[in-house]
Amino acid sequence: MQTQLAPEYKNTPHGKEAEAILRKCVHCGFCTATCPTYQTLGDELDGPRGRIYLIKQVLEGKEPTRATQEHLDRCLTCRNCESTCPSGVQYGHLLDIGRQVVDEKVPRSTGERLKRWALKEGITSPLFAPAMKLGQSVRGLLPESLQAKVPPKSEHGAWPTREHARKVLLLAGCVQPAMLPNINYATARVLDAAGIQTVIAGNAGCCGAVKFHLNDQDGGRVQMRANIDAWWPMVSSGQVEAIIMNASGCSAMVKDYAHALKDDAQYAEKASRISAIARDVCELLPAMLPELAEKLQGRVNIQGKLAYHPPCTLQHAQKLRGGVERDLGKLGFRMLTSRTESHLCCGSAGTYSILQPELSKTLKARKLAALHEACGNEEPAMILSSNVGCITHLQSGTGVPVKHWIEALDEALQGSAGR
Incomplete structure (x- = not known):
């Protein structure tokens, strides 16, 4: 052109x-x-x-x-x-x-500017967790539209305490610890079962995607630099072999740090190193299969079909398509995806479901229908995905439990250990 x-x-x-x-x-x-x-x-x-x-x-x-x-x-x-x-x-x-x-x-209206400001500042603020806790305490009194954005309070179990020679840094995320804390705990337990220790750098925060994609690109880069500073001591000393994310939106963003900071003389080289060792947690799964299979012993105690929605940030941004379904299938999970629509977005897309609610609802209904169709128009036992935004968005439209795939794997491992 x-x-x-x-x-x-x-x-x-x-x-x-x-x-x-x-x-x-x-x-x-x-x-x-x-x-x-x-x-x-x-x-x-x-x-x-x-x-x-x-x-x-x-x-x-x-x-x-x-x-x-x-x-x-x-x-x-x-x-x-x-x-x-x-x-x-x-x-x-x-x-x-x-x-x-x-x-x-093109100036935006005052109302639109306020909404976008509230999203980019509120979601990434330390006040998000207490606000979510308050929302969960009065969830039954909230309007239906707000209830969809406030998942019920859930338990997360214990963090593993074993030391391992192999260590990875985990980005906890900005909304996930408050909304769906079990995802991080399940990740640590699954990795522990495979002999990998999960470490969290306390000063690391939002990956920068929320602000960056709401057109506060400078604010997003500030968060990227802060994460690099938090991770750098362990990365530069070789204490960790990778930085992992269990929200595919975050892993897509961290892998893009090298591009976002390419013109920053102070951070470009560090950003390139960070992006090079950034991994979505599903990329660790193939190497863990032998140890996980030994612990599961072919007994996955989840009855029924599992519908899987691969997030766009996993399959399109990171080009990681088909791996989760294949690897969980090898462990005995009955994973099903839509043959015709697995590539399409569910309508969550970060803050899109708030800024474009009608389009988002249309795409969510279409995605849920496709997932049911993948299961032979039966109600799946569970819907699995790989991103906190997709999970909460889809859950608001169905009574079927929607979880991260690593939570299902964690449940299977805990069930196997108890037999």
């Missing part, structure tokens, strides 16, 4: 990056076939190809409008289009640039 950037962008870092991405696009339209918002709305401008043209026009000097901003806002950033694109267009990075440029030129 030929481009003629406006002088204000031509020689800037963002302009150069955007131009390189735009030149890869051949306007083939394959991306529209797998775009959830295009499939739902049927508008070319609500698909990747249309949004690429909108961004191109703005970078070439055309004044953006509120409609331009809305079309970019409606993108889920699921990056399904990147999995489909035969030319390797890095749409996600282009969208980050486009949103920032458009927001600088």
Whole structure:
């Protein structure tokens, strides 16, 4: 795709990056076939190809409008289009640039600015945990829309105390410890069963994704640098072999630190090292299979079919598709995914379910229907996923328990140990 950037962008870092991405696009339209918002709305401008043209026009000097901003806002950033694109267009990075440029030129309403500010500051604040605790205590009195965002209080069991020579750092996350604390505890127990010790750096916080994708890119980078500082002593000394995340949105973001901080003279090299050793927890699973299989002894005490939803940040951003289903299947789990719609977003997409509630609900209903269809239109015993946002979003639309796959594996290991 030929481009003629406006002088204000031509020689800037963002302009150069955007131009390189735009030149890869051949306007083939394959991306529209797998775009959830295009499939739902049927508008070319609500698909990747249309949004690429909108961004191109703005970078070439055309004044953006509120409609331009809305079309970019409606993108889920699921990056399904990147999995489909035969030319390797890095749409996600282009969208980050486009949103920032458009927001600088198109003022948002006071109400919209307040909502976005509350999300990016509130979700990542130390006050989120006490606020969630308060919400859980009065959950039955909350309106249905708020109840969907406040999961019931749950128990998390004990953290393993054994020391192991092999150690990994775990990013606890910003919302997960308060909303679904058992995911981190289950992760530590499963790794412990395979002879790996899980360590958490107390000063590490949000991965930066919430602020970055709400167009506070500078604020997101501040959080990235803080995490690097928290992890660096153990990373540089070789005390840990990897930094792991059990929320695929976080693992996708940490793997992108090298790109986000590439122009930061002080942090670029460190960010590159951090991204190089960042792993989604599912990437550790293949090597753990022999020890886990020995402990389970082929006896997985979960009756019924398990429907699995692979998050977009796992299968499209990280290109980790099919591994969880394959590896859990080897351990005896009956894992099923939709044959036709497993690639589509569930509608959670970070803060998308709050900012675009109607589109989000439509995508959630479609995803749940596809998961039931995968189980032969039977009600699955459990729905599993790999990201806290997907889990809480899907749970609000079904009475079937929705959990992280590592929680199901932890339950199976604990059941096996008790026999």
